[in-house]
Amino acid sequence: MLANESQNPELLRKYQSLDTPFLSVDKQIVLKNLARLRNKIDGLGAELRPHFKTVRAIEAVEHLLPQKISPITVSTVKEAEALVEEGYSNIVYAVGISEGKLPRISQLIAKGAKVRVLLDTLEQAQFVSQYSEQHCCVIPAMIEVDCDGHRGGIHPDDPLLIEIANILHQGVASFHGVLAHAGESYLCFDPKSLAEAANNEVNMTLKAANNLRAAGIPCDIVSIGSTPTAHSYQDLNGITEVRAGVYGFFDLVMAGIGVCQLKDIAASVVTTVIGHNREKGWIFIDAGWMALSLDRGTAGQPKDCGYGLVTDCNGAVLDGLQVISVNQEHGIIGAVDNSDLSLDNFPVGSRLHILPNHGCATASMHQHYHVFDTANETYEIWNRIQGW
Amino acid sequence: MLANESQNPELLRKYQSLDTPFLSVDKQIVLKNLARLRNKIDGLGAELRPHFKTVRAIEAVEHLLPQKISPITVSTVKEAEALVEEGYSNIVYAVGISEGKLPRISQLIAKGAKVRVLLDTLEQAQFVSQYSEQHCCVIPAMIEVDCDGHRGGIHPDDPLLIEIANILHQGVASFHGVLAHAGESYLCFDPKSLAEAANNEVNMTLKAANNLRAAGIPCDIVSIGSTPTAHSYQDLNGITEVRAGVYGFFDLVMAGIGVCQLKDIAASVVTTVIGHNREKGWIFIDAGWMALSLDRGTAGQPKDCGYGLVTDCNGAVLDGLQVISVNQEHGIIGAVDNSDLSLDNFPVGSRLHILPNHGCATASMHQHYHVFDTANETYEIWNRIQGW
Numbered sequence: 154m155l156a157n158e159s160q161n162p163e164l165l166r167k168y169q170s171l172d173t174p175f176l177s178v179d180k181q182i183v184l185k186n187l188a189r190l191r192n193k194i195d196g197l198g199a200e201l202r203p204h205f206k207t208v209r210a211i212e213a214v215e216h217l218l219p220q221k222i223s224p225i226t227v228s229t230v231k232e233a234e235a236l237v238e239e240g241y242s243n244i245v246y247a248v249g250i251s252e253g254k255l256p257r258i259s260q261l262i263a264k265g266a267k268v269r270v271l272l273d274t275l276e277q278a279q280f281v282s283q284y285s286e287q288h289c290c291v292i293p294a295m296i297e298v299d300c301d302g303h304r305g306g307i308h309p310d311d312p313l314l315i316e317i318a319n320i321l322h323q324g325v326a327s328f329h330g331v332l333a334h335a336g337e338s339y340l341c342f343d344p345k346s347l348a349e350a351a352n353n354e355v356n357m358t359l360k361a362a363n364n365l366r367a368a369g370i371p372c373d374i375v376s377i378g379s380t381p382t383a384h385s386y387q388d389l390n391g392i393t394e395v396r397a398g399v400y401g402f403f404d405l406v407m408a409g410i411g412v413c414q415l416k417d418i419a420a421s422v423v424t425t426v427i428g429h430n431r432e433k434g435w436i437f438i439d440a441g442w443m444a445l446s447l448d449r450g451t452a453g454q455p456k457d458c459g460y461g462l463v464t465d466c467n468g469a470v471l472d473g474l475q476v477i478s479v480n481q482e483h484g485i486i487g488a489v490d491n492s493d494l495s496l497d498n499f500p501v502g503s504r505l506h507i508l509p510n511h512g513c514a515t516a517s518m519h520q521h522y523h524v525f526d527t528a529n530e531t532y533e534i535w536n537r538i539q540g541w
Numbered sequence: 542m543l544a545n546e547s548q549n550p551e552l553l554r555k556y557q558s559l560d561t562p563f564l565s566v567d568k569q570i571v572l573k574n575l576a577r578l579r580n581k582i583d584g585l586g587a588e589l590r591p592h593f594k595t596v597r598a599i600e601a602v603e604h605l606l607p608q609k610i611s612p613i614t615v616s617t618v619k620e621a622e623a624l625v626e627e628g629y630s631n632i633v634y635a636v637g638i639s640e641g642k643l644p645r646i647s648q649l650i651a652k653g654a655k656v657r658v659l660l661d662t663l664e665q666a667q668f669v670s671q672y673s674e675q676h677c678c679v680i681p682a683m684i685e686v687d688c689d690g691h692r693g694g695i696h697p698d699d700p701l702l703i704e705i706a707n708i709l710h711q712g713v714a715s716f717h718g719v720l721a722h723a724g725e726s727y728l729c730f731d732p733k734s735l736a737e738a739a740n741n742e743v744n745m746t747l748k749a750a751n752n753l754r755a756a757g758i759p760c761d762i763v764s765i766g767s768t769p770t771a772h773s774y775q776d777l778n779g780i781t782e783v784r785a786g787v788y789g790f791f792d793l794v795m796a797g798i799g800v801c802q803l804k805d806i807a808a809s810v811v812t813t814v815i816g817h818n819r820e821k822g823w824i825f826i827d828a829g830w831m832a833l834s835l836d837r838g839t840a841g842q843p844k845d846c847g848y849g850l851v852t853d854c855n856g857a858v859l860d861g862l863q864v865i866s867v868n869q870e871h872g873i874i875g876a877v878d879n880s881d882l883s884l885d886n887f888p889v890g891s892r893l894h895i896l897p898n899h900g901c902a903t904a905s906m907h908q909h910y911h912v913f914d915t916a917n918e919t920y921e922i923w924n925r926i927q928g929w
Contacts, residue, residue: 173639174929175929
C-alpha cells in the first residue's frame with residue numbers, strides 16, 4: 154500500500170510534495186520480506202547474513218539485523234566503514250580482495266570489528282598473509298568456492314583449495330571458512346530447478362568444507378546464498394550461514410524467477426507524465442535511466458518487462474504497459490502485447506510508479522529513499538552510502 | 542596521456558594512492574574536445590550552449606563556458622539551482638516541464654536568472670501561463686520541435702505549434718523560441734548520413750521558426766543539437782545556438798559513430814585485477830556496473846564493445862579485450878574476436894582502465910571525478926551534482 158492510499162493527510166501531503174522522480178519504499182512490505190527470509194533460515198538452523206549492497210543505508214540496518222553483532226555482508230569497503238562506525242562488527246567483504254584495500258580493512262580490524270576478506274588465488278592468500286605479518290594485524294579470510302561455474306571461486310575438489318587455505322591457516326592471517334554464491338540460479342524459472350540449484354549450492358559448499366577438514370584445516374564458516382536459492386533451501390545441515398541481498402526490496406527479476414510476487418516489490422520510482430507522442434502512442438515520463446537504471450534483467454526471462462512495469466499510485470499494475478525506452482531523464486511508456494493504451498487516461502502531470510527490473514541497480518541511482526509506513530503513519534528518509 | 546605516464550612523481554603517487562574503482566579524467570583531452578566543438582560552432586556563426594548533464598560538476602563549468610552569462614543546458618532543476626548559486630544565469634531546462642517543478646523554476650527566475658522551460662503540449666503552455674499570471678513571475682518557455690521522429694516535440698507543420706506558441710506569446714509567460722534534438726543521429730555511422738541528419742535538424746528547426754514568424758510570433762532562439770550532428774554541421778545560417786553534452790568526455794558510442802577517435806575519450810574507469818577464471822580465460826576486476834554503468838550503447842553499433850574496452854595505464858587500447866559481463870562490483874574481462882589472452886600478463890593487483898560506452902552514464906555512477914592534467918602537473922577533484 155503506497156502513501157497516497159493512506160488516510161493520514163500528513164503522509165499524503167508529504168508524498169505529493171516530493172518532486173519526481175524519487176524512490177518510494179513501502180516499509181511494511183520491506184519488513185514483511187525481511188521477516189519471511191529470516192524466519193525461513195532460522196527455521197532451517199542457519200544464520201542469515203544479509204547483503205548490505207542493495208539497501209546501503211544505515212537507517213535500514215536495524216531492520217536487516219537483530220543485533221549489532223549479527224552477521225552482515227558488504228560489497229565495498231565503504232559500506233564496511235559505515236557499519237563499523239555505527240558499531241556493527243561482524244562483516245564479510247564478499248568481493249575478491251586486492252592488496253591496495255588492506256590498509257582500510259586493517260583499520261577496521263584495529264577498531265575491533267571482524268572484517269573478513271574473500272579470495273580465490275594463491276597470490277591473494279600470500280599478500281594477505283604477508284600484510285598480516287608485516288602489520289601485526291590478523292586479517293581473517295574466506296575462500297570463494299565455485300559451486301556452479303558462474304563467475305569466480307575454486308572447485309571443491311581442486312587441490313588449490315587446500316593449498317590456499319594452508320597459507321592462511323599456517324600464516325599470521327587466519328582462515329575462517331568457505332563462501333559460495335549460486336549465481337546461475339538467476340536462470341531458474343520453476344521451483345524444481347530452483348530446488349536443484351539450492352541443493353547443489355549446499356552440497357558443493359559442504360564438499361569444500363569437508364575436503365578442508367579432511368586435510369586438517371578447520372572450516373568454521375560455511376556460507377552460501379543468493380536470493381533465488383535462499384528462498385528454496387530444504388535442508389541446511391552443515392551450513393552455518395546464508396547470504397541474500399535483494400530479498401528486502403525484491404524486483405521484477407525475482408518475480409520472474411518466482412521467489413516473490415509483484416505485490417512484494419517494496420521499492421518503486423515515482424514519476425510524472427511530461428508529454429505524449431500521440432502518433433506513436435507513447436507517454437513521456439520524467440524518469441529516465443538516471444532514476445530507473447539501465448538494468449534489463451528481465452530481458453532474458455520468459456516475461457520481458459522492458460525498463461520496468463507501470464503501476465498507479467495505489468500499486469495496482471497497469472496491465473499491458475511498460476517503460477519501453479529510456480534516455481538520461483526521459484522514459485517512454487508504451488503498450489505491449491497488443492494492449493490498448495488511451496493516452497487521455499494519463500494527462501500531463503499524472504503520477505505513476507515504475508517497478509524496477511533490479512532493486513539493487515535502481516536503488517543505486519538514488520541518494521535518498523523516501524520510506525512510507527502507512528500502518529504506523531510514518532515517513533522517513535534512508536540515506537544511501539555512496540562510493541567505494 | 543594518463544597520470545602514470547607523467548614524469549611528476551607527486552601526480553603519479555596521487556594516481557597510485559587512489560583506491561579503485563575510480564573515474565579518471567584526462568583534463569588536457571577534455572579541454573581539447575571542448576575547444577574543438579566551440580571553435581567549429583563559433584566559426585559557423587552560432588553560439589554553443591553546452592549540456593551540463595554529462596559532467597554536472599561546478600568545477601568544470603569554467604571550462605565549458607567562456608563567461609558566467611554564456612548559455613548552458615541542464616537536464617534537471619538541481620543542476621540549474623547549482624549553476625544559479627554560482628552566478629550562471631542563461632539556462633535552458635531541456636526536459637518537458639511539469640507543473641510541480643514550476644515553484645523551483647520561479648525561485649531561480651526571482652534570483653535574476655533566465656531559466657527557460659521546454660514544452661510541447663497545450664496543457665503545459667496553459668499551466669506555465671497560468672502559473673506566471675498567478676505568481677507574477679514571467680516564466681520563459683521554448684517549444685520542442687520534432688525533427689526526426691525520435692522522441693517528443695511537435696512537427697514544424699503541425700498547427701499545434703502556432704497554437705501553443707500563441708498561448709505563451711499572448712499570456713504572461715513568454716515565448717523564447719524553438720528547440721530540436723536530432724536523437725536519430727545516434728544511428729548514423731558514416732559522414733554522409735551524419736551530414737544528412739545535421740542538415741535535416743537545421744532545416745526542420747528553421748522551418749518551425751519560420752512558420753511561427755509567418756504567424757506573427759517572434760522566435761528569437763533557434764536551438765538545435767546532439768553531439769553527432771554538432772560535429773557535422775556545414776551551415777548554421779538562421780540557427781542561433783547549438784547544444785551538445787558528451788563532446789567533452791566522448792565515449793565508445795561517439796567513436797563508433799565516427800565523431801571522435803578512441804584517443805579522444807577523456808574519462809575512463811580505473812580498476813584492479815582481483816582474480817581469474819583460468820578455465821574460461823576470464824579476468825575479474827573490481828569495476829562492475831556500479832562503476833561502469835549498465836550502458837550497452839555500442840550493442841547496436843557495427844562494433845559492439847561489450848561493457849567497455851580495456852586500456853593499460855598509459856591509455857593504450859588492449860586489442861581483443863572487452864568487459865564481457867558485469868555484476869554490481871565485479872567486471873569480467875574476456876577475449877573477443879578469437880584474440881589471445883594470456884592471464885599471466887594481468888596478475889592480481891594489476892591496474893587497467895575501462896573506456897565507457899556512454900560517458901554520461903558512466904560519469905553518473907561517480908560522486909567525484911579524479912582529474913589529472915599532466916601538462917600542467919595538477920590534480921583536482923570534480924564533484925558531481927547529484928539528484929534532481
